[in-house]
Amino acid sequence: MREQMMEQFTKLFHTSHDIRSFFAPGRVNLIGEHTDYNGGHVFPCALTFGTYALAALRNDQTIQMYSMNFPEVGVISISLDKPLSYEKEHDWTNYPKGVLKEFIDKGVEISQGFDVLFYGNIPNGAGLSSSASIELATAVILQALYETSFSRVDLVKMSQHAENEFIGVSCGIMDQFAIGMGKENHAILLDCQSLNYQYSPIVLKDASLVIANTNKRRTLADSKYNERRSECERALRDLQKELQIQSLGELTPEQFESHRHLIQNKIDQKRAKHAVYENARTLEAVEKLKEGDLASFGQLMCDSHTSLRDDYEVTGFELDTLVEAAMKQEGVLGSRMTGAGFGGCTVSIVKNDNLEAFIEEVGKSYHEKTGLKAEFYVANVGDGAKELS
Numbered sequence: 016m017r018e019q020m021m022e023q024f025t026k027l028f029h030t031s032h033d034i035r036s037f038f039a040p041g042r043v044n045l046i047g048e049h050t051d052y053n054g055g056h057v058f059p060c061a062l063t064f065g066t067y068a069l070a071a072l073r074n075d076q077t078i079q080m081y082s083m084n085f086p087e088v089g090v091i092s093i094s095l096d097k098p099l100s101y102e103k104e105h106d107w108t109n110y111p112k113g114v115l116k117e118f119i120d121k122g123v124e125i126s127q128g129f130d131v132l133f134y135g136n137i138p139n140g141a142g143l144s145s146s147a148s149i150e151l152a153t154a155v156i157l158q159a160l161y162e163t164s165f166s167r168v169d170l171v172k173m174s175q176h177a178e179n180e181f182i183g184v185s186c187g188i189m190d191q192f193a194i195g196m197g198k199e200n201h202a203i204l205l206d207c208q209s210l211n212y213q214y215s216p217i218v219l220k221d222a223s224l225v226i227a228n229t230n231k232r233r234t235l236a237d238s239k240y241n242e243r244r245s246e247c248e249r250a251l252r253d254l255q256k257e258l259q260i261q262s263l264g265e266l267t268p269e270q271f272e273s274h275r276h277l278i279q280n281k282i283d284q285k286r287a288k289h290a291v292y293e294n295a296r297t298l299e300a301v302e303k304l305k306e307g308d309l310a311s312f313g314q315l316m317c318d319s320h321t322s323l324r325d326d327y328e329v330t331g332f333e334l335d336t337l338v339e340a341a342m343k344q345e346g347v348l349g350s351r352m353t354g355a356g357f358g359g360c361t362v363s364i365v366k367n368d369n370l371e372a373f374i375e376e377v378g379k380s381y382h383e384k385t386g387l388k389a390e391f392y393v394a395n396v397g398d399g400a401k402e403l404s
């Protein structure tokens with residue numbers, strides 16, 4: 016692919032500057048869903064598919080951007096003399112623009128423009144964070160081209176801030192963190208309140224991670240996501256009448272049970288219950304993985320899905336059907352939805368001997384029940400965003 020990208024780049028941009036190449040992965044979350052903005056723990060990892068980019072400085076004040084995934088959008092050109100703002104007709108380039116604005120707002124002097132070409136192989140709209148991937152790709156490009164010295168965690172925070180403020184999606188920090196900080200064959204246990212983290216090797220012995228895409232359009236995902244955030248915030252405010260806590264992530268399930276009556280609204284109670292129990296499950300799951308107890312890890316994945324289905328209510332027919340079909344198969348240790356929900360993907364741990372039958376049977380059963388065709392990827396866990404040599 017690099018050759019095709021290079022060919023396209025030179026055709027579009029005729030540069031005489033050094034062309035440098037970069038990569039930022041997609042991510043999959045193993046457990047700890049809808050806990051990040053509740054100050055809890057998450058356990059995601061970076062994938063080996065992601066966003067590739069070629070970039071070169073220019074001598075003038077222009078920035079030119081092109082994506083091989085959206086040829087119909089063509090080259091988008093912007094000028095550095097004008098303030099950067101979100102523009103609908105700028106389509107996908109609003110993501111790199113948002114990150115660029117973060118650099119400028121932090122006082123980085125950008126006096127020369129650049130040309131950039133992207134190509135991504137993350138399935139689009141599948142909830143594997145193609146947007147955070149392009150944000151972090153941009154962040155590492157800008158760091159390299161303008162020789163800035165932001166820490167990796169700064170780049171992660173700037174990317175999340177761009178998504179929150181420039182794009183207007185109020186996501187937590189999980190996706191950008193996993194993509195910025197990912198490490199080959201490791202998942203990251205991240206405390207989203209303190210941003211303390213530790214890497215945990217993913218040793219699955221004779222099994223693999225399988226991602227299954229529902230291929231369901233994620234309608235209403237953003238509005239439902241914001242609704243869940245407000246429900247949790249309301250529950251927290253009710254609890255704070257008696258408890259000195261900053262976030263739901265500080266509560267153990269026992270503390271929650273003895274104070275849940277403080278939460279006025281029954282629905283808010285269920286949402287908070289998920290956030291608290293999911294956080295505890297995540298910490299337990301990481302311990303089980305360390306001990307090599309994959310059966311218990313898998314069971315906790317299933318419990319996570321049940322809680323997301325019944326208490327958090329972010330799964331839906333397609334995700335539930337995929338998980339149910341998966342759990343009927345031989346050699347499946349665990350399965351759950353991953354990401355925001357309302358469509359998108361599931362992640363399962365499947366014994367290698369059963370992989371082929373899994374893909375065939377789950378795909379068939381899913382198609383019969385939903386009329387949709389699922390796609391399956393055996394996932395490899397890769398590194399975070401970086402310049403390629």
Ligand code: GLA
Nearest residue numbers: 048049186187188189354355
């Ligand atoms: C989306 C958001 C993340 C996180 C997950 C749910 O992926 O971008 O910040 O909240 O949903 O766990």
